[in-house]
Structure formats: C-alpha cells, structure tokens
Amino acid sequence: SVDDLKRHLICVQKSDGEILWNKSIKASLPEEERIRDHGYAANTPVADEERVYAFFGKTGVFAFNHQGDQLWQADVGSKTHGWGTSASPVLYKDLVFINASVESESLIALDRKTGEEKWRASGIREAWNTPLVVKTPAGDDELIIAIQGKVLAFNPESGEQLWNCKTDITWYMVPSIVAHEGIVYVLGGRSGTAALAVRTGGRGEVTGTHRLWTSNKGSNVTSPVYSGGHLYWMHEQLGIAYCAKADSGDLAYQNRIDRAGQIYSSPILAGGNVYYTNRSGRTFVVAAKPGFELVATNELRDGGQFNASPAVLGNRLLLRSDKFLYCIGK
Numbered sequence: 001s002v003d004d005l006k007r008h009l010i011c012v013q014k015s016d017g018e019i020l021w022n023k024s025i026k027a028s029l030p031e032e033e034r035i036r037d038h039g040y041a042a043n044t045p046v047a048d049e050e051r052v053y054a055f056f057g058k059t060g061v062f063a064f065n066h067q068g069d070q071l072w073q074a075d076v077g078s079k080t081h082g083w084g085t086s087a088s089p090v091l092y093k094d095l096v097f098i099n100a101s102v103e104s105e106s107l108i109a110l111d112r113k114t115g116e117e118k119w120r121a122s123g124i125r126e127a128w129n130t131p132l133v134v135k136t137p138a139g140d141d142e143l144i145i146a147i148q149g150k151v152l153a154f155n156p157e158s159g160e161q162l163w164n165c166k167t168d169i170t171w172y173m174v175p176s177i178v179a180h181e182g183i184v185y186v187l188g189g190r191s192g193t194a195a196l197a198v199r200t201g202g203r204g205e206v207t208g209t210h211r212l213w214t215s216n217k218g219s220n221v222t223s224p225v226y227s228g229g230h231l232y233w234m235h236e237q238l239g240i241a242y243c244a245k246a247d248s249g250d251l252a253y254q255n256r257i258d259r260a261g262q263i264y265s266s267p268i269l270a271g272g273n274v275y276y277t278n279r280s281g282r283t284f285v286v287a288a289k290p291g292f293e294l295v296a297t298n299e300l301r302d303g304g305q306f307n308a309s310p311a312v313l314g315n316r317l318l319l320r321s322d323k324f325l326y327c328i329g330k
Contacts, residue, residue: 077103119159193218
C-alpha cells in the first residue's frame, strides 16, 4: 500500500549490472494514489565527483557520497499532486537547483556541500520541467524554467528574475527546455500543444522583443532534442514524430510511426540518430536529419512500463522499465 511506500537510490556496476548498494528512504505521507501510473520516483538523480543528489518530491532532496552514505537532507515543501513530481536536480558551481513547483511553487537553490538553502524564487506554478542553465549571446549564465503561461529566466547565483516571455500555453508545462547558441526552445500544452523559441539575454517582459517564433505543434510530456539546426520530438499520444527547423519553427516533417503507442520518456540523440522509447518497451531509432527515416525498431518485453528516458553509456544504451534496467550494446 502507499502507507508502506519507500523511495530507493540504487548504485549499479556499469560493467555487469551488479547492485553495489541500495538505499531506501521512507516516504513522507500522504501521497496521491494516481502517481501509480508512472511511479513515485520519476526524478533522475545527478552526480558530481563527490556526491549523488536525488529529489523525491515532498520527501525531500538527499545527498549521498559514492559509497551510499547519506550526507544531508533538505525539505523543499510539503504539497503533492496526482501527477507527482518529475523535475531532476541541476548542478551549477556550488549550487544544486530544485524545481519544487509541486511541493511549494518554488525554484530553490541549495548548497551542494550542506543542503543549506541559498535562495528561493516563488510563483513557480504548474511546472514539471527540469530547469536549464543557458549561456546568453553576451556570455552570461541564465537559469531558465517554463511555467504556466510563461518562460522565466533567473540569475543562477542570486535568484533574481531577469526576464519573462509569454508562451500562449495556458496549462501546465512538462517538457524540459533545450537550448542552442543562446536560444531556448520550449514545448508544452495539453488541450492544445505549442512550441516557441526565445532569445536569452533580455530584461523584463521580452515577448515582443525576444520571442522569435511560435508554432501550434508541440508535446504535452516528451522533451525535444536539438541537432544540426533542427528540433526532434514525438507526440506522447498520437505517435507522430516531428522535425522542425530551429530558426523558424516550420516543420521539416511530421510522420506517424506504426505501433508507437504512448510515450512518456524523452528522446535522446546518439550516433546521428534519435531514440524514442514507448511505454511498452518498443524503441524507435530515427535518423537525425530533416527527412524522415526509421532506421530500426527494437522491443523489450518484461510486463512492465518504460517511463524513464534512455541514457547513453559509451557505445551502449541504457533502458529502464519499472521492473528491470537493461544495458544494450555489442
């Protein structure tokens, strides 16, 4: 039952899959039953040379050393949601950023070594995306996040809000932002999807000056990838793969893939291909070029759901269901 819920942080030997350590963390209750649809640990951990950082929603943010010893815990809010939480921690200099939109409608910066709160920005509503640090055309760093109706930029060291841009997307924002050469690309929308591009480096309200283009094609869940002047993504319900020109938002193609099913994971780019994995374990390999080419289709069946995004480890591909972790390679 949910009353017995525990979160786990697991360390796996990359050469053979041996579990080196498994740390369990008792959940702060109550939690929503609906989160069972995709699990109670959707956030991806992040690591540096000394520590591993994991975010478990209202249960908190945890830091461990690489031997599995807990170093600190930080509380970022007590609220929950039927869709749970999904944003992953982001490292920057001596800080770790947490999108605690669900837990406290906040964007929070913690000290990496101690977990001490360094700054907090409020008003972060309806945001499930992972923040992104972007370098502006002038060479400055900005911390970007998409919320209901807006894209926001902050000074990553102080938490000062630098600019905001309207998105024309009235509901929640799930896909994470991608960036290239000082331009951020944003997808979102449930009842009506959309995409937009915004040039960083502005101040104040920049919709009229820095919003470069908008499009009525987007995604409610999956994030895009950028490659060679194009954006690639898959619609999570319709099974349509999109390729859009990054300079205009115009579509290079939209192609429905047979048996694509439902997709919650975001694509990855590797070896000149884009990898899309659906919830039933089928992975579609699509060439990263502005003409659609389905290179391969592969399937893993274990009776579970594949909601986690794939990851690349050298020349190997890591795929995870809610039952197993797979390492695919020659």
